[in-house]
Amino acid sequence: MTVKKAACFGGLGDRIAAWTALSISTVCILIMGFILFFLVWESLPVLRTTTLSDLLTGMDWYPQEEPPALGMLPLIASSLAVSLLSSLVGLPVSLAIAVFTAEAAPRALRNLVKPLLELLGFLPSIVFGFLGMAVLAPWMQERFNLLTGLNLANASALLGVMMIPTVGSLADEALRAVPQELRAASYALGATRWETIRRVVAPAALPGILSASLLGVMRAAGETMVVLMAAGGAAILPKNLFDPVRPLTSTIAAEMGETPVGSAHYHALFFAGLILLSITLIINLLSSYVETKGLRMKGGG
Amino acid sequence: MNRWKALAAVLGAAVFAGRALAAEVVINGSTTVLPFVQVAVERFAAAHPEVKMSISGGGTGNGIKALIDKTSQIAMASREIKKGEVDQAKVKGVNPFETTVALDCIVPLVHPSNPIENLTFEQLKKIYTGEITNWKDVGGPDAPLAVIGRDSSSGTYGTWQEMVVEKGGGKRRVTPRAQVAASSGAMLTMVAGNKFAIGYDGIGYVDSTVKAVKVEGSAASVTSAKDGSYPLSRKLYLYTDGEPAGGVKAFIDYLLSADGQKIVLDTGFINIQ
Structure with missing residues (x-):
């Protein structure tokens, strides 16, 4: 009965809309599935040349040699x-900004800061990369007397700044979405503003804040241009802040162009993509675990 | 009336000649070769609007792949085609044909403030394999050495590897501490921005922001690469499926003509005549 009612509820217009939504989402899911399939399909042949443990724990990345050395541990570590x-x-600054704009700033200031923040988010990553290469690197080298200014610290600083607009803006929305009644109740019980933010608003906004932070972390993990330009690109295990590093993304970007298609190197680069996907997946699962655990704790308390 | 006939004949001939060339020519491949081929394509296309040209640089490997897949007609290459690639091509019925179009010389680069003038092959090799880590060991100031190489898939890396790093006995691997420049342009920026740096680039890219170092006492220049006295030079190629014909042939002939070779010179490479 209910099904029938729903079906004749809207008439033609509704049905067209429903079908459009259904087909578009189906196509999207199919495309995503195909991409995943393609990634796995193109990366698995590398296991004919080398073993999984050599790939994941090997220290030497010399893919051009015969036979190729395809150790990805330095890339994964980077x-x-x-x-x-x-x-x-990035995260502490973003969250501080979010708390400021959502809870502390007067309306006029918020109306100024928020658009500025979002404007920063429009800056293309190559601009950050260029800044790192041409401005930050020479300054860092001079200031700290380093071998090179293109290193882990440089790239991380840039990526940290890059994630601030997204994370700050989303966390701000999450905090603002907490009902005003909660704050009012907290104040009525005699809590200070800081106590209210810390004990009432932040826990209530936790899922939103977590997914905002997650988006930032994933952006950092998947960002390519900035690390390609500013991280230095040495395939070594980073031992200190100022070592040049070579993340998976920049390795793929730098080498895919000239790699003979079908070679072990080619498949290894796809495998690097698969590792990257696994890393973001693990971060995702971890955070949803933390989220549910946090919610349960809140329910219990 | 005769005049009209003559005009018709000329027009007919022009249309016919246009037909003969009319084809789409897709060029793809090495970003080292790209700069002068791109200029040549622009000039050629202006004179031959009937030939549709398109050009992109995805790297030597991609260019040859596209030639094998028949999605392009010309592959630009900064190295000779590999045996594996020839085998793959043969399977698909493609017969790679090589035309040498220019010479490139690779030049070791240091920061302009570096007093080093000359390096030997052995010194370069030891610097890149990580046996020498201080400038004082090659006659410079007591300062650490920041080694910068190219990504292992670039044609320039391949040539450097072959001509410097693998030369002679001993280690054959570039030190993993070497930094990586993802393009010829990035190499310049990295060397120009680091007073401890050593890098290398094709002569076409070298400008006054960096200092070119002599190799075995020989300075890189057009004349020294041509007469063979500069030891770090290489050929640049175009590959086609079989001997060039039609629009492809017209273009390659143009590139090899005096006009085309002048473009090669003007973009910083060395002509082959």
């Missing part, structure tokens, strides 16, 4: 280091 460090730079 990707992780860059994502972690840039999150350390």
Whole structure:
């Protein structure tokens, strides 16, 4: 009965809209599935040349040699280091800005800061890369007396700044979406503004803040141009902040163009893409685990 | 009336000649070769509007791949075609034909403030394999050495690897501490921005922001590359499917003509005549 009712509810216009939405979303899902399939399909042949453990724990990346040395540990470590460090730079600042614009700033100031923040988000990544290469690197080298200014710290600082607009803006929206009644109730109980933000508003906005942060971390992990230009590109395990590093993304970007199609190197680069996908997937799963756990704790408390 | 006939004949001939060339010529491949071929394409297309030209640079490997897949008619290459690629081509019924169009010389580069004038092959090799890590070991100031190479898939990397790093005995691997420049332009920026740096680039890219170093006492120049006295030079190629014909032939003939070779010179490479 209900099904019938729903079906005749809208008439032609509704049905067209429903079908359009259904077909568009189906096509999108199919395309995503195809991309995933293609990635796996193109990366697996590398296992004919080398073993999984050599790929994941090997220290030498010399893909041009015969036979090729395809150790990706330095690349994986670099990707992780860059994502972690840039999150350390970017997330606290983004969240502080979000708390400021959502909770503390007067309306006029908020109306000024928010568009400015979003404007920063429109800057193409190559602009950041160029800044890192031409401005930050020489300054860093001079200031800290380094071998090179193109290094882990440089790339992480740039990526950290790059994630601020997205994360700050989304976290701001999440905080603003917390009902005003909650704040009012908290104030009525005698809580200060900071106590209210910390104990009431932030926990209520936690899922939104987490997914905002997640988006930032993933952007850092997947960003290519900035690390290609500013990270230095040495395939070594980073031992300190000022070592040049070579994340998976910049390796793919730099080498895919001239790699003979069908070679072990070619398939290894696809495999690097698959590792990257796994890394972001793991971050995603971890955060949803944290999120549900956080919600449960809140429910219990 | 005769005049009209003559005009008709001329027009007919022009249309016919146009027909003979009319084809789409797609060019793809090495970004080292790209700069002068691109200029040549622009000039050629202006004179021959009937030939549709399109050009892009995806790297030597991609260019040859496109030739094999028949999605392009000309592949630009900064290295000779590999045996594996020839085999793949034969399977698809493509017969790669090589035309040498220019010479390129690779030049070691340092920061303009670096007093180093000359390096030997052995010194270059030891710098790149990581055995020498301080400028004082090659006669410079007591300062660390920042080694910059190209991405391992670029044609310039291949030539450097072959002509410098693998020369003689000993280590054959570039030190993993070497930084990587993702393009010829990025190499210039990286060397120009780092007073400890050493890098290399095709002579076509070298400008006054960096200092070119002599190799075995020989300075890179048009004359020294041509007469063979500069030891770090290489040929640049165009590959076609079989001997060039039609619009492809017309274009390659243009590139090899005096006009075309002048473009090669003007973009910083070396002509082959």
